[in-house]
Amino acid sequence: MKRTEIGVALLGFGNVGSGTYKALEENFALIEKKVGAKVVIKKILVRNLNAPRRVEAPAELFTTDFEEILRDPKIDIVAELLGGINPATGYIRAALTAGKHVVTANKAALAVHLPDLNKAAAFHKCMLRYEASVCGAIPVIGCISRALTANRITAVKGIVNGTTNYILTRMAAEGASYEDVLKDAQALGFAEADPTGDVEGYDAANKLSVLMATAFGIYRAPDSFERVGITGVTMEDLAAAEAEGKVIKLLACAEEKDGGIEAYVKPVAVEKDSFLGRCGSEFNAVQIDCNMAGPIFLQGKGAGPEPTGSAVLGDIIEIAQAIAAGTEHEQPFTALI
Amino acid sequence: MKRTEIGVALLGFGNVGSGTYKALEENFALIEKKVGAKVVIKKILVRNLNAPRRVEAPAELFTTDFEEILRDPKIDIVAELLGGINPATGYIRAALTAGKHVVTANKAALAVHLPDLNKAAAFHKCMLRYEASVCGAIPVIGCISRALTANRITAVKGIVNGTTNYILTRMAAEGASYEDVLKDAQALGFAEADPTGDVEGYDAANKLSVLMATAFGIYRAPDSFERVGITGVTMEDLAAAEAEGKVIKLLACAEEKDGGIEAYVKPVAVEKDSFLGRCGSEFNAVQIDCNMAGPIFLQGKGAGPEPTGSAVLGDIIEIAQAIAAGTEHEQPFTALI
Numbered sequence: 001m002k003r004t005e006i007g008v009a010l011l012g013f014g015n016v017g018s019g020t021y022k023a024l025e026e027n028f029a030l031i032e033k034k035v036g037a038k039v040v041i042k043k044i045l046v047r048n049l050n051a052p053r054r055v056e057a058p059a060e061l062f063t064t065d066f067e068e069i070l071r072d073p074k075i076d077i078v079a080e081l082l083g084g085i086n087p088a089t090g091y092i093r094a095a096l097t098a099g100k101h102v103v104t105a106n107k108a109a110l111a112v113h114l115p116d117l118n119k120a121a122a123f124h125k126c127m128l129r130y131e132a133s134v135c136g137a138i139p140v141i142g143c144i145s146r147a148l149t150a151n152r153i154t155a156v157k158g159i160v161n162g163t164t165n166y167i168l169t170r171m172a173a174e175g176a177s178y179e180d181v182l183k184d185a186q187a188l189g190f191a192e193a194d195p196t197g198d199v200e201g202y203d204a205a206n207k208l209s210v211l212m213a214t215a216f217g218i219y220r221a222p223d224s225f226e227r228v229g230i231t232g233v234t235m236e237d238l239a240a241a242e243a244e245g246k247v248i249k250l251l252a253c254a255e256e257k258d259g260g261i262e263a264y265v266k267p268v269a270v271e272k273d274s275f276l277g278r279c280g281s282e283f284n285a286v287q288i289d290c291n292m293a294g295p296i297f298l299q300g301k302g303a304g305p306e307p308t309g310s311a312v313l314g315d316i317i318e319i320a321q322a323i324a325a326g327t328e329h330e331q332p333f334t335a336l337i
Numbered sequence: 338m339k340r341t342e343i344g345v346a347l348l349g350f351g352n353v354g355s356g357t358y359k360a361l362e363e364n365f366a367l368i369e370k371k372v373g374a375k376v377v378i379k380k381i382l383v384r385n386l387n388a389p390r391r392v393e394a395p396a397e398l399f400t401t402d403f404e405e406i407l408r409d410p411k412i413d414i415v416a417e418l419l420g421g422i423n424p425a426t427g428y429i430r431a432a433l434t435a436g437k438h439v440v441t442a443n444k445a446a447l448a449v450h451l452p453d454l455n456k457a458a459a460f461h462k463c464m465l466r467y468e469a470s471v472c473g474a475i476p477v478i479g480c481i482s483r484a485l486t487a488n489r490i491t492a493v494k495g496i497v498n499g500t501t502n503y504i505l506t507r508m509a510a511e512g513a514s515y516e517d518v519l520k521d522a523q524a525l526g527f528a529e530a531d532p533t534g535d536v537e538g539y540d541a542a543n544k545l546s547v548l549m550a551t552a553f554g555i556y557r558a559p560d561s562f563e564r565v566g567i568t569g570v571t572m573e574d575l576a577a578a579e580a581e582g583k584v585i586k587l588l589a590c591a592e593e594k595d596g597g598i599e600a601y602v603k604p605v606a607v608e609k610d611s612f613l614g615r616c617g618s619e620f621n622a623v624q625i626d627c628n629m630a631g632p633i634f635l636q637g638k639g640a641g642p643e644p645t646g647s648a649v650l651g652d653i654i655e656i657a658q659a660i661a662a663g664t665e666h667e668q669p670f671t672a673l674i
Contacts, residue, residue: 019563139484147476150650206474292647293474310629313487327664
């Protein structure tokens with residue numbers, strides 16, 4: 001029986017949820033053509049029905065009741081866009097258990113639970129996809145797990161956190177102190193009121209954990225490798241780097257070394273004139289070293305509602321195409337862990 | 338019945354064929370793990386059984402008889418790596434008709450026959466993949482058709498021919514003439530004895546035709562849009578560009594304009610300090626402008642046996658995974674044309 005409609009629920013309607021909604025609205029006809037069926041948002045889980053919205057959506061879509069989504073047979077795909085480990089991880093698990101496919105942008109939940117969630121997805125024969133969890137619009141997960149799949153990956157290194165790249169870029173350009181630029185970044189909305197997750201490297205470590213699992217098929221908890229943030233980077237450090245033609249970037253790096261994988265998140269002085277050194281504040285950049293293809297460089301917007309939403313939507317489309325083809329329970333399980 | 342082995346035939350054992358063979362040999366165990374079955378080269382079609390080989394392979398694999406490959410039930414996937422329009426196009430068609438999936442690196446054949454070959458693949462319910470046909474190791478086809486699929490693509494522009502990029506880079510760096518650098522490039526093996534296909538932009542036009550079909554879902558024959566090569570680029574042109582902080586690159590570009598798509602291959606002066614301007618001679622680079630994700634930048638090796646072979650092998654793995662999952666005849670047909 002040919003499906004004419006694929007139903008989706010969004011968990012969360014903040015920046016990423018509303019960006020996903022808008023991206024689908026904007027490209028609806030194109031996506032219908034690619035899938036061979038309409039992809040339709042059926043429900044949106046929010047905490048507060050009356051909160052102001054970044055993007056308009058019909059009031060009847062919103063619910064505060066996750067169970068309503070779980071038991072709705074018209075919902076094929078659950079997109080978890082809440083962020084944070086709880087309750088998101090439980091929702092992902094429950095959705096898989098109920099036979100629904102899951103897309104998530106949640107690096108915090110994945111960094112802690114990816115092996116378990118991959119197992120749950122395989123057990124319930126559901127698809128679990130997470131392109132948007134690392135570097136927003138840059139298709140780094142898809143490139144590693146699909147397009148570059150013929151390669152052994154020997155290293156992944158990148159600038160994966162926009163807030164810290166913004167702060168370091170401005171510190172270097174203006175000779176300004178960390179404290180001054182942070183205050184300004186907070187006023188402009190580029191840094192959160194509590195910036196700890198970004199500036200201490202926790203966010204980058206979560207992303208590196210997800211990248212390592214995807215690239216090397218090994219799981220490393222984000223608290224199991226070196227993590228240094230940018231709070232200790234001084235104007236003197238930046239000037240010393242500059243004198244050597246270098247610039248300091250917060251790098252997330254995992255590479256083969258001595259038969260194992262060495263991983264770290266820390267500020268590193270890189271050549272100004274290198275691919276990573278040239279990555280300006282609004283962009284993220286990732287270098288993937290492949291044993292056959294050589295180095296592959298990816299750059300793009302690492303955040304923002306529509307860029308990240310388009311990555312979520314890309315995963316939704318992949319699953320919707322499989323549902324339309326009737327192969328959604330037989331997808332090759334390419335995850336290595 | 339679980340498949341324990343997926344059989345592959347290579348048509349051609351030149352640079353790309355031998356690179357594919359070597360990449361599979363090198364990463365055999367990793368690929369077996371990803372596919373859940375062994376991926377095995379069963380036959381290699383060559384013109385001359387006694388020609389010297391770049392890479393060693395068992396003598397019994399080689400054949401000069403295409404029909405032997407067609408009627409071998411153990412061959413699931415045919416990788417067409419001959420190049421040129423004929424006899425390659427006929428081989429691709431025959432393989433699809435015989436129910437075999439096809440991977441090709443052949444931009445010349447695709448640029449002329451892609452719509453027809455896509456139709457044939459759909460009719461015979463076989464998979465047709467061609468990542469390696471554009472920019473070697475750079476996963477530009479995969480990114481456009483899968484990872485960025487939620488987007489309307491508004492422009493694709495890139496440096497897609499290594500020979501011309503090498504010549505222009507050296508002309509600019511050394512203040513040398515086109516003729517002198519070309520001679521040197523030929524001596525070093527970076528340009529062919531008859532360089533017409535590269536230096537007159539035919540190769541780039543073929544790739545642009547394939548990119549346009551993938552990105553916009555429209556087919557434009559490579560002789561239907563502007564094509565200017567680099568033979569007319571003078572030392573004075575390069576000096577004038579340099580004086581403005583620019584550098585001349587042979588760009589292949591297709592972008593939305595006035596409700597249609599404007600396409601061209603021609604030398605263009607671009608900012609030295611831009612993504613495309615900084616793409617050095619050994620690399621290819623492509624910028625994909627997306628209506629939701631913003632610009633995505635990809636850079637990597639655009640040629641070379643193992644880089645290009647790894648792209649061929651990536652497509653082989655995708656098909657092998659589908660065969661192992663039993664979904665190879667139900668793959669969503671994502672091609673827009």
